[in-house]
Amino acid sequence: MANEITLRKSLSLYQVVYMGLAWMTPMIYFSIYGIAYENAHGMLTQAYLLAFIAIFFTAYSYGVMSKVFPTSGSAYTYTKKSIHPYLGFLVGWVLLLDYFFSPIIACLTFGIYLHAQFPSIPAYVWIIGLNIILGLINIIGIKFSANISKLFVWIQIIFIAVFCFFLFRNLSGVGGIHPLQPFLQTDVPFSTILAGASIICFSFLGFDTVTTMAEETVNSEKTIPRAIMIIIITASILYLVPSLLTQLVYPHLTFVNIDAAGFELVKMVGGAALSAVFLTVLILAIFTQGLSSVTSVSRLLFVLGRDNVLPKRVFAFLHPKFNTPVINIVIVSFVSLLALVISLDNAVKFVNFGALSAFFFVNVSVIAQKYIKGRQRSPKQTILYLVLPLLGAGFIGYLLSLLDKDALWMGLTWLLIGVVYHLIQKRAAQTKDAAVTMRATRSTPLN
Numbered sequence: 001m002a003n004e005i006t007l008r009k010s011l012s013l014y015q016v017v018y019m020g021l022a023w024m025t026p027m028i029y030f031s032i033y034g035i036a037y038e039n040a041h042g043m044l045t046q047a048y049l050l051a052f053i054a055i056f057f058t059a060y061s062y063g064v065m066s067k068v069f070p071t072s073g074s075a076y077t078y079t080k081k082s083i084h085p086y087l088g089f090l091v092g093w094v095l096l097l098d099y100f101f102s103p104i105i106a107c108l109t110f111g112i113y114l115h116a117q118f119p120s121i122p123a124y125v126w127i128i129g130l131n132i133i134l135g136l137i138n139i140i141g142i143k144f145s146a147n148i149s150k151l152f153v154w155i156q157i158i159f160i161a162v163f164c165f166f167l168f169r170n171l172s173g174v175g176g177i178h179p180l181q182p183f184l185q186t187d188v189p190f191s192t193i194l195a196g197a198s199i200i201c202f203s204f205l206g207f208d209t210v211t212t213m214a215e216e217t218v219n220s221e222k223t224i225p226r227a228i229m230i231i232i233i234t235a236s237i238l239y240l241v242p243s244l245l246t247q248l249v250y251p252h253l254t255f256v257n258i259d260a261a262g263f264e265l266v267k268m269v270g271g272a273a274l275s276a277v278f279l280t281v282l283i284l285a286i287f288t289q290g291l292s293s294v295t296s297v298s299r300l301l302f303v304l305g306r307d308n309v310l311p312k313r314v315f316a317f318l319h320p321k322f323n324t325p326v327i328n329i330v331i332v333s334f335v336s337l338l339a340l341v342i343s344l345d346n347a348v349k350f351v352n353f354g355a356l357s358a359f360f361f362v363n364v365s366v367i368a369q370k371y372i373k374g375r376q377r378s379p380k381q382t383i384l385y386l387v388l389p390l391l392g393a394g395f396i397g398y399l400l401s402l403l404d405k406d407a408l409w410m411g412l413t414w415l416l417i418g419v420v421y422h423l424i425q426k427r428a429a430q431t432k433d434a435a436v437t438m439r440a441t442r443s444t445p446l447n
Contacts (some may be wrong), residue, residue: 008141008323011217015146016210016227017234022149022229023102024206026156026238027285027321030278032203034261037253040196041188044280052236055204057392058359059232061366063225064385066211068369070220073303074211075358075365083361083368086422089309092300093418097354099209099297099412100335105347106290107131107339127339130290135333138294141322142216145291152288159281160238166270167245175412176394198402203239205355206289208362209296212303223401265302294336298328309425317378344408349403353411356400363393 011019025031033044040047065078073080075095080088111123127437132150133315137145210227214220255261267275302325305315319326339347370385377386403411 009216009218009220010141010143011146011213011223013223013227013230014222015143016213016217017230018153019142019146019149019213019295020207020210020231021153021234023296024204024235024289025056025285025289026153026160026235027159027282028203029239030262030266032199032262033265034205034255034258036196036200037223037255037261038258038259039199040190041192042247042251042253043188043193043196044200045121045240045247046193047200048203048236048239048243049253050194050197051200051204052240054392054395055201055207056232057388058363058396059228061363061389062208063228064366064370065220065362066214066224068319070214071229071303072212072215072299073307074208074300074360076300078369079361082365082373087361090415090418091358092309093421094305094354094415095352095358096297096409097414098205098358099212099300099354100119100332101347101350101353101354103134103290103297103332103336104295104339104342106134106286107117107336108342108344108347110283110286110290111339112344113279113286113390121441124340128337130287131333131336134290134294134336135329137291137328138298138329139319139322141323141324141355142213145295149288149292152284156285157238159277161241163266163274164242164245166274167242167249170249170269171245195402198399200239201289201399202352204232205351206292207235208355208358209292212296212299212397216299222344245262249250283370294329294332297332298325301325301328301331304318306400330403346406347404349407349410350414351409352403353400353414356396356403357411359396360393360400363389363396394399432439 034048037044062439065082069081071077073092076088076092079086079091107127107130112126114126115121115123137148164424170317179220209222210231214224217223246269250268253265255264257264263275263278301310301315302318304310305312305328307318314327315325317327318324366385366389370381374385
C-alpha cells in the first residue's frame, strides 16, 4: 500500500511568525493612516492601545484552541469540534471570504500602485504577473515562502525604524513636551477614540492565519500559540511607537488627500528621499501579504477537502514531490483574477465580514470546549475560559455591528450560498447511500 502524502512539518517558530507578520503587513500602518486619524480625531496612540487590548483577547482564544486542536483548519476546526459540525461548516465557509479575498486585495493594490508608478503599463499586467509568481512560489513549498516573507518583513520593520528615527530627531526640536502627553489628553471623547480603535483593529487582522499552518509546523501545540502572541506584540510595537512619536511631534495634522495621508506623513517627516523609499517598501509589503494569503487559503481548502466538505479528490490533493496543495493554489490564483474587475472597497468588506465572524466563534469555542465540555470551572479557569473569551466575543460582536449594510448583505448572501451548497451536498450523499443500500439488498441471496 502506498504511503499517504501529508503536509511536511518544516516550519520553525520564527518562520511562522514571519508568515503571520507578512499577512498582517506592518506597512498597513501607513495605508490606513488617514482613515484612522480622521475617525480617532488624531488620538491614534490611544486608539492603537485600545485596539491591541481588544484583539489580545481573541488572540488568546486562538492560542488556547490551537493547543487543543493542533490541525490546519483554524476557526473551522475549532467550531466544528467544540460546538457542532454544521456550525463549523458555516464558520469555515464564511472564513473563506476572508482568506479568498485577501490575495485579491493584494493583487489589486499591487496593480494600482505599480500602474501609478509606471502609467504606460496597464494594471492588469501587474495583477496577472503577481498571480503567477505567488502561485509558483507557493507550489515550490511553504518553507521557501517563509524565507521570502522573512526578508520582506525585515525590510518593513527597518523602514518603520528609520521613520521613527526621523521623528525622534524632529522631536529634539520641540521643547516642553511630556513623553506621555498623548495618553493624558482628554479633549476628545472616549467614544470617538473607541470608534477609531474599531477601524484600527483591522490592522491586526492576519495573526490567525498561522493556525492554518499547524500541520506544517514543528511542535505546533507550543509553537502556534507562541507565534500568535509574538505577532500581536510585535505588531503593537510597530504601530504604537510611530503613532506616539508622531503625536508628540505633530499634535495637529491636516492632509490634502485622506487616502494618501500615510504618504504625506512620510514626506513631511523624512522628505522626498524617504517618501521614494516608502513606495518601494509598500509594494514589497503588498507582495509578501499576497504570498502569505495564498498559503493560508490553500491550506484551509485542503482541510475542507480532507473533511469532504469540499470534493476530496480535488481539494485534498497534495503534490507528491513538493507536498503542497497544488490544485488549491491554482484555484486561488484563478479566483484572484477577480482583482481585474472587483473594487477594492467591496473586497475589503468581504474580508472584514469573514474575519470578524471567525473571530467571534473562536472566542465562543473556548467557552464551549473548556468551560462547558471540559468543566474547567475553578476561579482561575473561569477567568481564563469564560471571562476572557466573553470579552473577546463581546468586542468582536461590537465591531461586526459597525460594518455597513453593504458588507452585512454581501456576507449574509455568501452565507446563504453556503447553506444551499451544504443541502445539495447532503442530499447527494443520501442519494448515494440509498443507491449503495439498494444494490446491496438486490445482491443478497434469498433463503
